[in-house]
Amino acid sequence: MSPHRPPGEPERPVAVPALPDLPEATVARLPEYLRALHNLAENGHETVSSEWLATAAGVNSAKLRKDLSHLGSYGTRGVGYDVALLIDQIEYVLGLTQRRSVALVGVGNLGHALAGYDGFATRGFRIAALFDADPVRVGEEINGLVVRHVDELSRVAIEESIAIGVIATPAAAAQRVADRLVAGGVTSILNFAPCVLTVPDGVDVRKVDLAVELQILSFHEHRKASLTALPAAGAATLTPLPGDLAATDPQEAIGT
Template identity: 75%
Template sequence: MSQQRHESTPGNPGAAAAFPDLPEATIARLPEYLRALHNLEGSDTISSEALAAAAGVNSAKLRKDLSHLGSYGTRGVGYDVALLIEQIEYILGLDQRRAVCLVGVGNLGHALAGYDGFASRGFRIVALFDADPARIGEQISGLTVRHIDDLARVAAEESIAIGVIATPAGAAQAVADQLVTAGVTSILNFAPCVLSVPAGVDVRKVDLAIELQILSFHEHRKASLTALPGGRAPTGNQEAVGS
């Protein structure tokens, strides 16, 4: 598959192509590196070891990930913090301030709509939708809840790039269909179900129950090991997913 490529990245002429063929695991770790970098207070540089520790990965993995971006650091100095933030934000497209809509303003949706951390991470929630007549017109964080039937019109007006589904599972597929019809090609799904979407539409799933079940497995495993003669619990697994 061909990749769109550019000659350089912002602030670093001649660096690696803007959109290298990044492994999925690397893509998943870039936001962690970015979070750690933003948490640095007044630091001009950071070593790979310090950044890896802050992001919860090993330094060799971090150096390999960042090499895909054309960032190799300087021996004895480390990485330029401001430049690395710029490079990662550019690769992740966070300089676009992408418009996001949220469908489903129940308990979870209401909490997501009121979360002010999205703005600092490069996203704008521009519209809220629901199918419940009792919720239409409700004000949440300065936005008015609209009826789902208005989705196509608002998506065009606001140039919505990403749709977040926070509905019950039974409604999620119909909502996904409406988002796709409205031209939204990236979906974050909080509903506990698998969505069927056309090629070219990207879906990320967040299932809190599954994450708890995975943690339950680790608790069960630790308890089983400590119950054995001479057994002891293993050390924690910081990267159970995406390693």
């Protein structure tokens, strides 16, 4: 949309808004497209069709085209998309042209793993500081970073201009940590603690809860089981749901 100005309206000097405000669903898929594009680029592809890219990203091509159309028009009809150009474009929109600093709070089981996860570094982020409340952990060095006490969080967040805070503490501590991040000027939080955070307007929180993911899968397992149990049609004379907690297949059976 910028370098290749659309030939239709060439004179208009009115600018495109700095960032088209994309549908959330689209934003959530762009990183996946980006990953697929990087794979293609590594394999030497210079262009790619919506069909191909869609398959690589696990969506259908109509959705992909609609998503990309929100960014502007970077494809060539009859040919496809220029891989390198599209990478630049998506990285720009996602704000990845700047490496953002991340503070990781809670260096327990999960936090330790996150601190060592190289996927962050390779995809545009820099873990800039580690924190923990446990004095035993403070001072420990992980991946070249020394764990600091969480009391320093707000101050350091400002000093290091932290863009994103990652909370990997127990649920009980998470809200206090969030408050300190906010006090330190952080406006984006990724929360691994199984609890709801309250934050001021303008602060974005995303939550990842590993047990929740399993529970969602569990639902589908349960459903698949109940479907294969009732062979097909009528499914009559069944009024399940607890109190009786009827189980409907061998794997499911508990007390039938």
